[in-house]
Amino acid sequence: MDKEKFFIGKDGLEYCEVCREPVERYIPKYAQDLFGMKTHPRQCACVRMRMEKERQERKEQEHRQEVEKNIKICFPERAMRDWNFTNDDGSNPYMKYAKQYVEHWDEVKKKGMGMLLWGDVGTGKSYMAACIANALLEQEKRVLMTNFTTISNGVFAAIDKNDYIEAVCGYDLLILDDLGSERNSGFVVESVFSVLDRRVCSGKPMIITTNLTVREMRETQNLDYKRIYDRVLGSCQPICIKGESHRREKENQNKRAFEQIFREEESE
Numbered sequence: 630m631d632k633e634k635f636f637i638g639k640d641g642l643e644y645c646e647v648c649r650e651p652v653e654r655y656i657p658k659y660a661q662d663l664f665g666m667k668t669h670p671r672q673c674a675c676v677r678m679r680m681e682k683e684r685q686e687r688k689e690q691e692h693r694q695e696v697e698k699n700i701k702i703c704f705p706e707r708a709m710r711d712w713n714f715t716n717d718d719g720s721n722p723y724m725k726y727a728k729q730y731v732e733h734w735d736e737v738k739k740k741g742m743g744m745l746l747w748g749d750v751g752t753g754k755s756y757m758a759a760c761i762a763n764a765l766l767e768q769e770k771r772v773l774m775t776n777f778t779t780i781s782n783g784v785f786a787a788i789d790k791n792d793y794i795e796a797v798c799g800y801d802l803l804i805l806d807d808l809g810s811e812r813n814s815g816f817v818v819e820s821v822f823s824v825l826d827r828r829v830c831s832g833k834p835m836i837i838t839t840n841l842t843v844r845e846m847r848e849t850q851n852l853d854y855k856r857i858y859d860r861v862l863g864s865c866q867p868i869c870i871k872g873e874s875h876r877r878e879k880e881n882q883n884k885r886a887f888e889q890i891f892r893e894e895e896s897e
């Protein structure tokens with residue numbers, strides 16, 4: 630914006646040429662002697678607008694810094710930072726549940742409502758969970774997307790195990806990705822149980838993804854895991870994610886593209 634130019638108005642005050650507002654105002658007569666002057670400065674609309682714009686920019690910058698910081702903490706893999714609703718190709722009909730989860734976040738949080746996304750490998754469950762994470766992170770919520778190994782490493786490395794469990798419990802949303810994909814025992818399972826148990830007791834929501842079926846979780850004979858699955862099933866609404874494996878679909882696409890090229894070459 631150009632530097633404001635001024636003119637003297639009929640009332641003898643100085644005015645801004647751009648917005649035509651006075652840039653000074655009279656001091657009441659009785660106080661003029663006290664201040665030793667007749668007028669004092671005021672901000673015209675141009676100055677107010679400029680200050681408001683600067684305030685907005687500062688706010689936006691602070692928001693971005695906060696979001697970026699939390700994004701770095703949230704995801705175990707860098708690629709997950711780009712798994713969001715905008716980048717979604719729309720091929721997963723269950724994505725609507727992820728969107729609704731975010732839309733109803735206040736209620737979800739209040740009631741500690743979790744989701745158990747279960748179904749075959751490669752149906753986009755982790756992608757859905759990461760979309761929810763990214764959308765909430767954008768709202769400056771604190772989210773942690775983690776897995777068995779990371780949790781047990783965290784507990785193992787912590788000076789005080791309870792401090793670590795409390796820290797994980799501090800997140801607005803905890804996402805435990807790929808539950809039951811590894812066969813663990815003892816310390817690892819115990820660590821994950823402690824975290825989930827603390828989480829459930831404090832009424833804070835979790836999202837779990839797993840390739841297991843609900844039935845497998847209910848009927849497991851492994852007592853270590855049974856405690857974990859009981860916590861999960863007791864606090865997370867199961868949603869079965871069916872459909873063509875996205876990975877398989879991608880493989881088929883590659884195969885078709887490959888065949889296309891080679892057929893073309895044969896006919897040349």
Ligand SMILES: [Zn+2]
Nearest residue numbers: 645648673675
């Ligand atoms: Zn002005």
